[in-house]
Amino acid sequence: IALMTATDGLGAEFVGKVKSFFAVPLDDRGKPNPTLFNVLFPEHTISKANIDLYKRRMGEDWENSASRFVTTARSQKLEAPTLHAISLKSSTSGWHYDIGKYDDCVSNSNSGPGTTQEQRDSVRQSIDLARSLIEPSGFHDNVGTPYNEQDTYSHQLLKVSKKNRLKTLIKPARVLKPENKRKKKDELVEADYH
Numbered sequence: 001i002a003l004m005t006a007t008d009g010l011g012a013e014f015v016g017k018v019k020s021f022f023a024v025p026l027d028d029r030g031k032p033n034p035t036l037f038n039v040l041f042p043e044h045t046i047s048k049a050n051i052d053l054y055k056r057r058m059g060e061d062w063e064n065s066a067s068r069f070v071t072t073a074r075s076q077k078l079e080a081p082t083l084h085a086i087s088l089k090s091s092t093s094g095w096h097y098d099i100g101k102y103d104d105c106v107s108n109s110n111s112g113p114g115t116t117q118e119q120r121d122s123v124r125q126s127i128d129l130a131r132s133l134i135e136p137s138g139f140h141d142n143v144g145t146p147y148n149e150q151d152t153y154s155h156q157l158l159k160v161s162k163k164n165r166l167k168t169l170i171k172p173a174r175v176l177k178p179e180n181k182r183k184k185k186d187e188l189v190e191a192d193y194h
Contacts, residue, residue, distance in 0.1 A: 002097040003085045004130050006107040011085025012066040014103065018083055019069050022046055043073040088126040092133055100134040102127060103143045105152065112147040124152040 005011040024047040027033040038045045068081035079095075086092050088105060105127055111120045134140060146153045180192040 001083045001099040001101055002080075002092075002095070002130065002133055003083060004100065004102045004105050004127065005085065005087055006105050006110060008067065008085070008087045008090070010104060011087055015067055015069055015083055015085045022069075022071070041073075044071050046072055086130065088123060092130060095133055097134050098138045100131060100138065100140045101143070102130070102141065104145070106144050106147060108147055111151040115148075117150060120148060120151050124155050127152050 003011055003014055005014065021035075021037050022044055024032045024034050024038050024045055032047055034045070067085040069083040071082045074082065080097055084095065084097070086095075088110070106123060109115075110123050131140060142153060144153060148154070174193040176188070176193055180188065183192065
C-alpha cells in the first residue's frame with residue numbers, strides 16, 4: 001500500500017498509528033498484554049521479544065522505520081513494504097504498489113486560500129505521477145478535504161470517474177442546530193451541533 005500525504009510527517013504519523021495495532025502492548029508490570037487484534041492475527045504481531053527477529057527477517061528496524069511497515073506474516077519476497085508513506089515531495093521512482101491511498105494530499109497550504117492555480121496544478125501532477133506507481137489491477141482511494149473547485153480532488157473525480165457511475169457526498173461534518181443560531185460563537189458547545 002502506498003500512502004501518499006502532503007507532508008512526510010503526516011505520512012509517518014499514519015504509519016505509526018497502523019504499526020501500533022500490530023505491536024503487543026505491555027501492562028503496568030511490563031508483561032505482554034495482547035489486544036483482540038493481536039490474538040486474532042498472531043502471525044502479524046510484533047512484541048518486544050521478537051523485535052530483533054523482525055530486524056533480521058525484514059532487514060529493517062521496527063522502531064526507527066517511521067515511513068514504512070512490513071508485516072511479519074509476509075511470505076513473498078517483495079521490494080515494496082506492506083505500507084509505505086510517501087509525500088508529494090518524495091522520490092518514488094522504482095516503487096510499485098497494489099493499492100494507492102491518497103490521504104490529505106491536498107491541504108490548505110498547497111491548495112487552499114492564498115494559493116495559485118499553478119500550485120494546485122503542481123499538486124495534481126505529483127498525485128498523477130504517484131497514481132502511475134499503482135499496478136493496473138490495483139485500487140485507488142482518495143480521502144481528504146477539498147479546498148478549491150480547481151484542486152486535485154475535484155479534478156481527479158472528474159477525470160477518473162465514468163459518467164453517471166460515480167456517486168459523491170459532500171457535506172459539512174457538523175451543522176449548528178436551528179435553536180442555537182442566536183448563540184455567540186464562544187458560547188457554542190459540541191451539543192449545539194448535529
